[in-house]
Amino acid sequence: MKKKISLRVIRRISFYYEALLKLNLPETNYISSKKLEEVTGVSCNQVRQDFFYLGISIGKQKKGYLVKKLFRELRRILSIDHGARVIIIGAGRIGQALSNYKLFKDRNITVTALFDIKPGLVGTEIGKPGQKKPILHVDQLDAYLNENPDIHIALLTVPEEAAQETLDRLIAHGIKGVVNFAPKILKVPRESKDVQLINDCIGTSLYKIVYQLYNKK
């Protein structure tokens, strides 16, 4: 029975990893939970709690965590060395932005292709020379996934109205993980419970700001 790891934990783990990337310390240095608090904003107690929960017990009292070892553990947890390959459905502005996302490069995630239905887009390529990604027609999805059996993840950036329908189609084609960026909560059909879906609806957090700003006493 696997321990369940919440999105919150994974998100913090990714903060630690990014902070480590950015600090660019020699591999033989040590970094303490206190220092990690400083650079990530996550309390040192939370840092240690996370490490404990995930079974990372590599710290040395008085010193902290060996950068080399910590890197290795974080990479393992985030499955960075798997080098996940993903596709993007919807080649609008958000899809295009994601196709070139620096964050993904740092995590060894490769966008291999985009899919759309717009005649002006389909058949073109985007990205810098040497990293060009084709924009294919959604009808080519099935063939593409057959040719690329290592692709299990899709990022969904189609318009809200097409989102649920497209998700169903992706699942029918065997996709196992989907991140939905449209501002609409999607649901995985009952019969496909093994499919992972995250609703990462862009911009919805704006309403907290609006709420707070207009409800000050």
Add this chain to the structure above:
Amino acid sequence: MKKKISLRVIRRISFYYEALLKLNLPETNYISSKKLEEVTGVSCNQVRQDFFYLGISIGKQKKGYLVKKLFRELRRILSIDHGARVIIIGAGRIGQALSNYKLFKDRNITVTALFDIKPGLVGTEIGKPGQKKPILHVDQLDAYLNENPDIHIALLTVPEEAAQETLDRLIAHGIKGVVNFAPKILKVPRESKDVQLINDCIGTSLYKIVYQLYNKK
């Protein structure tokens, strides 16, 4: 002393609002918490709990909530009738996508202008005819905010490297609420505790999917 309302509650409230928009029921209809569960995926218990917590007690036993009244309450909580006006800092693909975001229109949020530093962008306009928004230079920010004293919210879509610096600058110019979309946790300086900041880092949830997919037993 104001009750603290978490982002989660506000997000769910926005789901209810959107569901209501989409269902487009006659104002004299009733909608039950059970029906809201069906269309939003939020359990009926949670729906009633939220309404109770927010002081919305307008239900009728056996019927549910009068659509007209419920709309009014949700709009009030989300401050939709305030018609918030916001600016976007960073006119790249994500900034441009947000400037034309359907979700914002539904919520009566208006993007009035974008800011950037790129010579090719500054001075141009984007958006459909009749809704064109200027792209101004970041140096014009101060003057712009003086001319538009009703603008208190900025959406931050600059590259990661420039994010913290730009946030500090926005705060110096009097901005009171910021949503950060860059995949980097930003912090509000200690001396500006009244500024609301939400780190809505796009794409970071992808790591949960990757994690889950590569850690199946």
Add this chain to the structure above:
DNA sequence: TAGATTGTTAATCGATTAACAATC
């Protein structure tokens, strides 16, 4: 009336924070 649905309280669950003995 019987059935459905609310408002509200209590129980449960999960996540964060605090504390501290162990020890390098």
Add this chain to the structure above:
DNA sequence: TAGATTGTTAATCGATTAACAATC
């Protein structure tokens, strides 16, 4: 040694779920 920092447990906090009396 004294001080710092870990790993781990316990306490706290907050959010969700369950239950049910009230009542239309």
